[in-house]
Amino acid sequence: MLCERCEENAASVHLTRIINGQKEEIHLCEECARKSSQLNSDDTDLSFQSLLSGILNHKFSNKESSFFSNNSAQKLVCPNCGMSYHQFTEKGLFGCEECFDTFDQKLDNLFKRIHGNIRHNGKYPLSFQQKLEAESEISELKIEMKTAVDRENFEKAAEIRDKIHAIKSDMEDDSNEA
């Protein structure tokens, strides 16, 4: 008899499962049986429903414990859109980009519970990339400028200073345009 899963090796493990009175026989080779038992040990105690309610309760307990027990956090109000911290926890929505800065101290905890992570690791907008590149170019130029000054090559230092100014004013133009 061939293994039902890979259909290549001979089946040497024979399992009988009875679920809700329905008998099911499974014939597997050793390798597939090992893979399958790993899967089974993962899913025996965990139905989708229990998982979903787990996630919901997680958010709920987060609200209860860390949001409401903290009085100073409750008083936070976003100066831009008027969203209070209390409203935010009720509504579950940020009102504007500045809410993020306003509620900053509480967000790592919140994101940890929702995502298991607290920092972005994905793509950046182009403007942000350019800003990062410009900043790193400026810091390199500053080192060059310092070296030039140390060597008393003031003409070169002045040249570099002008370059830095040019990059900075480019950055300002860009952000004004946007």
Next chain:
Amino acid sequence: MRHKLISNWQTETGKEKDVILSSRIRLARNLKKYKFPNKSTQTDKNELIENLKLKLEFLTNDGFDFYLMKDLDEIERLVLHEEHLISSGHTKNYEAKALLLNNENHISIMINEEDHLRIQILRAGLEFYDIWNEIDQLDNQLDQKIEYAFSDKWGYLTSCPTNVGTALRASVMCHLPALVLSGRIDNILGAVGKFGLTVRGIAGEGSNSEAELFQISNQITLGFSEKEIIDKLESVIQQIIAEERNSRKYLLRNSYQKLKDNVLRSLGILKYAYQLEEAEALKYLSRIKFGQDTNLIEEKLDQDLFRKLLFKIKDAHLRYNFDNQLDQKKLNIKRAEIIRNILNEE
């Protein structure tokens, strides 16, 4: 509406189409300096729409149509929702909402939904990598015209904390009849949850989908790159596809007669029924798709029957294509008629 509303994407063929009906990726984006839709006034929202209409003109010059949701007929909004091109939220409180839709009806950009922009691309079959390349490029094009709300700590800033970071949600619609019939579905879907993914039954509650259709999507958006999120989802889905195919083989070996009887009875009902409710029709169509994918049906039927009918037999589509005044009783009769005609002409 200038647009031809019936989508092409669901009739294309795609990878792994015996199990995966369609894939979708959506990105949530907000603009700097504007309050998010849940805190902004109608005036703010209309100003944002006007601004975006100007800045995104390059899209309307390149195969996209721009619509104010309030200018569409009720039935058009419902058809768009049935085609998965807009959310149900976008069919309600539509005073200051807008939509950009491309000519092939597989790219849509909702304006003033929960976030300023919801960009989404749909394709038939399992096509995450193609979709990601396409949506990444589109996102970059938009990025050159507008400034996104972004923080280096938290990534793309979204209304809901569950979207912050990449603001990317990738999902597939999959057909898992053998996993349902063999009773393995709950265990497998439970295991899926452990990988930070969500499963939802379509046309039914929880995991009891009558049509054996499920949507699987990523839950986590922060802390991983877009590519990592998609890789993880793709690898879990590949395993589900393998499990479904194994279960099909297993069922065919062990309950061939019973299955064949069940599939052919479903075919018989659809060929002769005079009235069909939507859920009922979907349930039998699902069996027929299963019968086609496992060669239990010898009769020559259109291989893409399920995909072609999936949307066509929904209420809003029937009213849009035939008569807007159809009541529920007449809809059920019309639905049965369409299915009957297609099955009997083959």
